[in-house]
Amino acid sequence: MCGRYALFKLMDEIDHFLGVLERKGEITPNYNVAPTHTMPVAYVDEDGKRIAENMHWGFMGWKPKDGKKPFLPINTRDDSLTKKPMWQRAFQSRRCLIPMNGFYEWQGPKGKKTPHYIHPKNDGELLVAAGIFSDFSPIDGTRSYSIITTKPNSIMESIHDRMPAFLHPSEFDAWLDPDRPDDLLLDMLQPYPDDALSEHIVSKAVGNVRNNEPGLVEPSTLF
16 A cells, blocks of 8 residues: 655656656655645547646546546555456556655554555656546546556565555566556556665654655654
């Protein structure tokens, strides 16, 4: 699972790393990205142009009936993509790249959970999660997205039984290619290499979405 993440790299650097040719919307650094936030996601439009667009985190597969709350999953299991109708169409034609500096995960029993920040070993690098998006969103004029999760690597398995499915830069083109077969795409959704990630405990302040400052990603021993 991934319920919080951080993205504070400059947008121009993100665009360059993702190979984006057009950007729709600006962002400010966010050290505590939470569901319902609007964040940049890269995809390929009908003309084959790679675009970075701000989307709502929480995938809306269809518009709810009047008076009904929308179902807005923030994560999608890799083993559900070809089995559940809600995901199949998006997996076939609406795949995207979701950049982040790192993500948060909580470990321990309810009421005593410890937050961890997981990030690239080289702090100057970005992580890019595989995702799917929808043309529907609870916010008018925007789309919505979900982060695909997979099995944990050895760093994550003691913290949580799922982790985002991160892609290597060499896989970006294939993931966004609308003509790639399902089996090739599913093969990309593997646990990220252990030697590419680091993790440390951070302040419980990250649990409050109103907190949003650089100190949230720093190591903490106050438990």
